[in-house]
Each structure stands twice: as structure tokens, then as C-alpha cells.
Amino acid sequence: MKHIWKEPTFLLGFVFIAVMLIGSFAHALFFDSMIPKTPFTYDENGQLEGAPPFAPFDHSILGTDMAGNHLFFYILMGAKYTILGTLAVALLSFGLAFVIGIPLGFVQKIKFFQGFEQVISVMYFIPASLIAYKFLKPLMIEPYDGFPTTLAFRITVEVIVLALLLVPPAAILMANETSEVLKKEYVTSSRVLGGRGWHLFRNHLIPQLKESWLRLLLMQAIQATLILTHLGVFEMFFGGTHVVYGIVVEPPSPITFDWASIIGMYYDTIMTNMPWLIGVPLLFLVLFVLSLIGITNGIQKSLRASKPEKDHSFEDMELKQADPSDEKWFELLKRNA
Amino acid sequence: MSLSYIFREMLRPFYLLVGIFLVSISPMFTSVSGLQWPGFQAIGEVLQKIMSPGSLIYTNPTSGVERDLFPIIFKPFWSSMSVIGIALIVSLTSALFLSILLRFVSGRLYKGIMSIASIFQTIPDVVYVLVSQMFLVWVYIQTGVKFAKFTGTGTEEALLLPGVVLSLLPFIYFLKTILAMIKDEEGEPYVDLAASKGLHKLRIVCVHMLRNLLVRLAYQSKFIISLMISNLLIVEYLFNNFGMTVFLLNYTQPPVFFVTAILFFFPIYVGLKMIEGLLYLMTQQEVSL
Incomplete structure (x- = not known):
């Protein structure tokens, strides 16, 4: 992991996410999340010059x-x-x-588990975002007399529900991979020699599977972005949807203004000539996914680079310095031949 | 084909039914103020209603109008099926065509295409749908040409355009998979034999490799279907189509959801089972899709 800061993909992704997070928290702490407004612009004579919407770079950057x-x-x-x-x-x-998948991989072939897997396979047919939408709808859409719950509660429930929806396929994948590794010959012999759960986990599973776990974590993050984006488009915004039941009909508005909800909020403008309103949040979502991929690829590369695969002492050792009784000497002889 | 095997296969749709039932009653567990337990009686009532699907009514959540579920439900059914059908045909044929063309490219370009394809694959599907809609609006504003119907308006729906948009993600997936498979098949002895007999490269790909490719692709059909259904949801929603997935999204009454979901997923399930059977007949390999 030493060279991780030298991986360009990791660095780019990390910088994007860090800058966005720091900027966001600074905006919340020092400016109280205020949104500047430009209702009209005037030229130097005090004449009306322009009215919103302004295109990007016209009056404000986006x-x-x-x-x-x-x-x-x-x-x-x-x-x-x-x-x-x-x-x-x-x-x-x-x-x-x-926590679920790895123990399942250790205990193989259980009847109950197979039935469970069959029930779970319904997730292939019914999209996770559909289930999440139906399940969270009463909680997330503001009722007539305001939310009875706090924002933190709604966010917590939403995060837990979405996470639970993503668990089954990942757990099954992990269980399958674990039992694949445990079936290998050297692992069986390790078991025969008395290796128990923790030993097998530390010495065989971690080195074999750490890269695939990393990819799985990336997949979960991408899936989470996907579901959150779907929910945003369905006007169920992260942390709840603010609905105005007033005399004037207003479109529902988000509370947290996460990027998916900005898309959902501005979707009605797609038929007009203001493509930036949807394009900009889309662009940021894509950049976010790309930086996640970049970070994962960077970590993966540095993991591979720091693998102690080769014994470098071989190269340093001169043939004449080697002790002929040493096994390494034979190795050197073979290599030089 | 022992008796227990047949028994196991018979049990499978039952598990699926249990799964769909669990999903359909899931909204009963939440309320405005948090999570709740609906009680066994409420769940029992849902079961009772499911038993008589002919008399089911669905309520429009915004207007409160109640309508009979049958036969209205067949309209979104055909809409969804035709969109999926168009998407499947368009994506498969264009991916096959393009990958056969690309078969003659150098290894470097191949690597580039693969890495670009895998990046495009991870981009959320919403992006494709919205960008294509924005593109069409842009074309309309620039030229005044409306070359496809944009959104459905109740009676007449746009089917071709949603189908083409839906085909984008499967196309990327197909292209990537087929290219990798062609690379794989090239090492097989039968390709060398055909080449040594002087058959044209194109003929080897189109006649001999294609059969193997299609069989291998069929193994992925469950994954492709799940990818497309999830994508279909967003396509139908954004193109304002009155399709099955939007119906499932909007009408939350558990019995209605259950019957609709069965109606929609059962043909797909049967289709997958038929592919499974065909694969067994052709290759003598048991797969479970």
C-alpha cells in the first residue's frame, strides 16, 4: 500500500471526493448552506439586462x-x-x-440455505429500486401535516433499508467464493493439519479474496448510487421529499439536495432549452462513479505492486558468494544455465 | 432425471411466489412515523384477495378512482413486452454485427474498447435515458425535426424510442461479452482447422463460431433479463409509458402488486426455463437459470 499516493487514478478520484466533501461541509458550516440568488441583472445605466435562467458561465459558474x-x-x-x-x-x-456470507461459505450444502437462495432470486426479477420505493414511500413523502420524524431518522432508515436490499446477492457471491477457495487442495491439507476457522480465514481467504472483496465493495457503491438515482428520479429524495399542500401547486422539493434529487427536481424542465439543469447533476454523478472506480483501481494496483511474490535476494546474490550447501545455490545454478 | 430432481424443479416456482409475496406485502411494514407490524390478520386478508384475482380493483393514488384490474392490465403488459422485445433484438443484432466487424482489429484497439465498455457499463442507466432525451430535445430545437415520438400520451405510446434507449446498456454488455468470447474461441482447434482448410475468416466467424457464441450467451440470459427489467423501470417512467413496471411502481396495494407481478414475471420465467431446456437438449449440460 506504500505507493498508493503515486497511483494517478486513485489520486484523481480521491481529490474529487475530498474536495467535494470539504467544500460541502465548509458551505454548511461557514455559510449555513445558503443558496445565492440572482433574480435580475442590470447594466450600468440601471436598465434591466437579463432574467433567469442564466446559462453556465453566464452569471454564475454552473x-x-x-x-x-x-x-x-x-x-x-x-x-x-x-x-x-x-x-x-x-x-x-x-x-x-x-458477516453472513463468509460463515455460509464455511458451512456448505445446507437445505435451508438453498431454499433461502431461491426466495432471494426474486431479486433478479423485481428491481431493488422498485422494492425500496414501495417500502419507503409512506416514510419519505411528506404528509399533509408535516413530517413526524426527524431528518436523521429518515436518513438512517433509508440507508439501512437500501443496504439490506443489496446484501443478499453480495452475501451469496461471498459464500460461493469462500467455499471455492476452501475446496482447493492446499486448503484441505491445511485443514487436515489442524487449521481451524480463523487460521484458514487469515492465511488463505484474505490473500486470495481481498481483491475480489474490493471489487465487491465498489459494486455495492455503484449499486447504491444507481438505486439512489432511481429514487431521486421517482421524486423520492434522499432524506425525504418536501411536499407543499398549499393553494399554489408547487413541485415537490428535496430537503438534502443530493445530486439525484436535483435531477428529479428539475426533470420537468427537460423539454425546455435549459439542458444544464439536468446535465450538471448528471455530470457530477458520473464523476462520482468514475472516481469510485479510479480509487478502487488505484488500490488494486498498489496491492498487486506490494505483493511479496518474488524473492529479490536471489538477484542480489552472486553465484560465487553462495554457499554450495544452500538450496538457493542450486536455484541460481539452474537459472544461470 | 431422477424423481427428486423433478420435485426440486417443481418447487422452484413456489419459492419465487413466496419471494414475490414478501415483496408485495413489504409496504405494510412502514408507516408515516416509522416501521410497524401490520398483524397477521392484515396479511391473511391479502392472501384472501389474491385467491380471487378476477374481482381485484386498483385505486389511482392521486385521483382515488377505482378500476377493475382485468382486462386493463393487458395493455401495459403488451407495452412492456414489446419494449423489451425491441430492445433485445436491437442490442443483440447490433452487438453481433459490430463485434464481427471488430474481430479484424488489432489487439490494442480491442483492449481500449474493452476498458471503455467496462467504464460505460458502470454508469447509472438514468444517465443514458436522460442524455438521450436531452439529445432529442436538442435536435428538435436545432432542426425542428421530431424523428420519433417522444413520450406516451395515454392512448398512443412511443414504443420504438424507449426500446432503442433500453437497448443501450444490454448492447454494451453484449459487445463486451461477445468480443471476449470470440477472443476465447479463436484458440480452439476447430477454428485452426477451418482456417487451414482455407475458409474465409468471415465465414468461420459467422457460421462456425456464432453457434457456440449464442449457446454461451444463453447462459447469461438471467443476468441480461434482470439488467433489462431494472432499466425498463426507469425507461418507462421517464418516457411516460403505461407499462408493467410503472404500474407496479404506482399501485401499491399488495394484492394488486402480487397479481401484476406474477402476470409480468411468469412469462419471463417460462422463457428462461425454455432456454434452459433448449440448452440441455443441445449441449447436454444442466444449468439453472
């Missing part, structure tokens, strides 16, 4: 919506919820899958 709200600050505000929410779902589901 443009504004119809009411003049600066999109950039919405993105900044939502960054912490998007990034931390996705990572929380991914880590929680990975952890649960780990």
Missing part, C-alpha cells in the same frame, strides 16, 4: 434555474449527502454480506 438559484451551491450542498450516503449504504451492505 448557471441558475428559473428562480435564479445558483445551481453550483445546490451541488455543493448535496455533495455531502450524496457521497456519505452512498458510502454508508455500500459499507453497511458490504459489512453485513461479509
